[in-house]
Amino acid sequence: MMSYHIAVIASLVWQIAAEYADKPCAARAVANRSVLCVCTTDYCDTVIRETPTTASYYTYVSSEAGLRFKKSSGELQSAADGSVSNNSLEIDPSTTYQTIEGFGGAVTDAASITWKNLTDATLMQHLIDSYCGDSGIQYNLLRVPIGGADFSTRPYAYNELPENDITLSNFTLAPEDYDYKIPMIQACQKVSSARIDVIGSTWSPPPWMKTNNNFTGYSRLKKEYLQAYADYHYKFIEHYAAAGVPVWGITTTNEPLDATLDYININNLGWTIDYMGEWIANNLGPTLRNSTFKDVKIIAGDDQSYTVPLYWNSLVSRYPDTLPYLDGVAVHFYMNQYVPLSLLTQSMVEYPDKFVISTEACAGAQVTDTISVDLGSWPRAELYFNDIIQNLKNNVIGWIDWNMALNTEGGPNWLKSSVDAPVIINAEAGEFYKQPMFYAMGHFSKFVPRNSKRIKMNETTNTNIQTLAFLTPENTIVVVIYNSGASDTVKIRLGGKEAALSIEAKSFTTFEMLKE
Numbered sequence: 001m002m003s004y005h006i007a008v009i010a011s012l013v014w015q016i017a018a019e020y021a022d023k024p025c026a027a028r029a030v031a032n033r034s035v036l037c038v039c040t041t042d043y044c045d046t047v048i049r050e051t052p053t054t055a056s057y058y059t060y061v062s063s064e065a066g067l068r069f070k071k072s073s074g075e076l077q078s079a080a081d082g083s084v085s086n087n088s089l090e091i092d093p094s095t096t097y098q099t100i101e102g103f104g105g106a107v108t109d110a111a112s113i114t115w116k117n118l119t120d121a122t123l124m125q126h127l128i129d130s131y132c133g134d135s136g137i138q139y140n141l142l143r144v145p146i147g148g149a150d151f152s153t154r155p156y157a158y159n160e161l162p163e164n165d166i167t168l169s170n171f172t173l174a175p176e177d178y179d180y181k182i183p184m185i186q187a188c189q190k191v192s193s194a195r196i197d198v199i200g201s202t203w204s205p206p207p208w209m210k211t212n213n214n215f216t217g218y219s220r221l222k223k224e225y226l227q228a229y230a231d232y233h234y235k236f237i238e239h240y241a242a243a244g245v246p247v248w249g250i251t252t253t254n255e256p257l258d259a260t261l262d263y264i265n266i267n268n269l270g271w272t273i274d275y276m277g278e279w280i281a282n283n284l285g286p287t288l289r290n291s292t293f294k295d296v297k298i299i300a301g302d303d304q305s306y307t308v309p310l311y312w313n314s315l316v317s318r319y320p321d322t323l324p325y326l327d328g329v330a331v332h333f334y335m336n337q338y339v340p341l342s343l344l345t346q347s348m349v350e351y352p353d354k355f356v357i358s359t360e361a362c363a364g365a366q367v368t369d370t371i372s373v374d375l376g377s378w379p380r381a382e383l384y385f386n387d388i389i390q391n392l393k394n395n396v397i398g399w400i401d402w403n404m405a406l407n408t409e410g411g412p413n414w415l416k417s418s419v420d421a422p423v424i425i426n427a428e429a430g431e432f433y434k435q436p437m438f439y440a441m442g443h444f445s446k447f448v449p450r451n452s453k454r455i456k457m458n459e460t461t462n463t464n465i466q467t468l469a470f471l472t473p474e475n476t477i478v479v480v481i482y483n484s485g486a487s488d489t490v491k492i493r494l495g496g497k498e499a500a501l502s503i504e505a506k507s508f509t510t511f512e513m514l515k516e
């Protein structure tokens, strides 16, 4: 009898331990690259965020050499006075900066079509758990195109017919919304322990609203459809809410500069700041704020970071009536290697109650990129990690990746243009690959939850090491460390306690301890 009980208890303990133990990355080597983590129906790696105690801290490390969220714990030591050196990172939680809104990716048609192309329900669920579940990287922000984008299998908008239909009498969502995007968003919502905030962005309105009557190319909105284009956004929000997806924010059109220059031929709509200023002040702002959806954030910009002086500063100074309607400005990543992001801090000095959020980034999109999908690339993970650090140092409140998943060709894309993604889906082989970029995202998204505050901490004198510190709503301190060089050591210090960490070469580290 006794042995029976022991066996039952042992099996329960084993089950609990098994439930909470991380499943390590099923690493696949790639020649001259870092590793891929392979997920199949039978196996997919997981990571649990542990709760630190007063005496101990946790670290999670990913590296070019092949570590992926390698978890360790250590004991905090009492910090000897006067032993402060170049590698002591002293945390000052009383000096706080921006409050974090979150991290996430885009549920494009391409992402959701390739997700469903996995067909096996268990494997599809692994992808959702990996991104949104507590055993995954816990995304809490999703961006969704309003209608089609370049990463769709066809160009489309809502209410394409009848033409010149100013009342949008035939507005319905598309099959892509019902079959792919909404199911993927709802699958994420279902497993997420945080609220998933959804941001919608239009690439192109129906062609009849545009001067060129086309999805691509140089265009403006026709003057007579300013109100119809505002109503178009209202109706999108209404239809998504009715389908069970509340919309948290909308941007005022994706990359409005593209269609003023006529060189990036994707679905788009060109806006001058004068025209856009009038639209926000007279149409979009009043339409949303007078509606059931008055709390939906209205976010200007949604173009490259260097356009903030144009689509924010010039816009709001020339059209001050837009300011009460606008909650913030959105930026994209593609030109950040040429423009120091201190531009964001400088541009927003006079607008302390307005936020900056990064709404799009991907690797493989530059003219200098020779391949779109680069399986196992560590430099691409570093591109993400470094950009997130530079953005957050300049008060950005959230960072949203582009396509959450793509196929092995980096598509589908109706214009046959392809890029990379943190998850690459090989439907034929019945597997998907978590790229190093996936872990770069996770070192922030999993450990820096919504309403964390960035706090002050010393910088190291090792220029290969960059760091950020946060105070989370759970009263823990999270430190994120990027090492682009050789291995080194750092000491993290707070309130007379310190943790001595060895930092792997070419690595990302997330450290977490209790504040007190």
Ligand SMILES: *[C@@H]1O[C@H](CO)[C@@H](O)[C@H](O)[C@H]1NC(C)=O
Pocket: 032, 033, 377, 379
């Ligand atoms: C190995 O990969 C790195 C980074 O992607 C690249 O710079 C280097 O040229 C590659 N070397 C070879 C031999 O392919």
Ligand SMILES: *[C@@H]1O[C@H](CO)[C@@H](O)[C@H](O)[C@H]1NC(C)=O
Pocket: 159, 160, 161, 162, 163, 170, 172
């Ligand atoms: C309404 O839109 C659908 C496509 O969503 C289209 O097939 C139909 O012809 C449109 N109705 C009218 C009256 O234009």
Ligand SMILES: *[C@@H]1O[C@H](CO)[C@@H](O)[C@H](O)[C@H]1NC(C)=O
Pocket: 213, 214, 215, 216, 217
């Ligand atoms: C739309 O633009 C594309 C690309 O410039 C062009 O090939 C196509 O003919 C245009 N369609 C219309 C209806 O003008």
Ligand SMILES: *[C@@H]1O[C@H](CO)[C@@H](O)[C@H](O)[C@H]1NC(C)=O
Pocket: 285, 286, 287, 289, 290
């Ligand atoms: C609501 O609509 C009225 C009439 O169009 C307008 O005067 C007012 O400014 C709007 N309110 C807001 C908060 O935009």
Ligand SMILES: *[C@@H]1O[C@H](CO)[C@@H](O)[C@H](O)[C@H]1NC(C)=O
Pocket: 113, 114, 117, 407, 411, 412, 427, 428
């Ligand atoms: C879906 O998977 C099949 C193989 O199972 C592949 O041939 C096809 O290209 C995939 N579709 C997309 C859109 O990736």
Ligand SMILES: *[C@@H]1O[C@H](CO)[C@@H](O)[C@H](O)[C@H]1NC(C)=O
Pocket: 090, 091, 092, 456, 457, 458, 459
């Ligand atoms: C580190 O930060 C602490 C607290 O802000 C400060 O007192 C100290 O001077 C800093 N040390 C260095 C070396 O910058």
Ligand SMILES: *[C@@H]1O[C@H](CO)[C@@H](O)[C@H](O)[C@H]1NC(C)=O
Pocket: 086, 087, 460, 461, 462, 465, 488, 489, 490
């Ligand atoms: C600290 O200084 C030593 C000697 O200059 C240097 O080798 C080491 O990389 C530095 N470490 C950090 C974390 O700055």
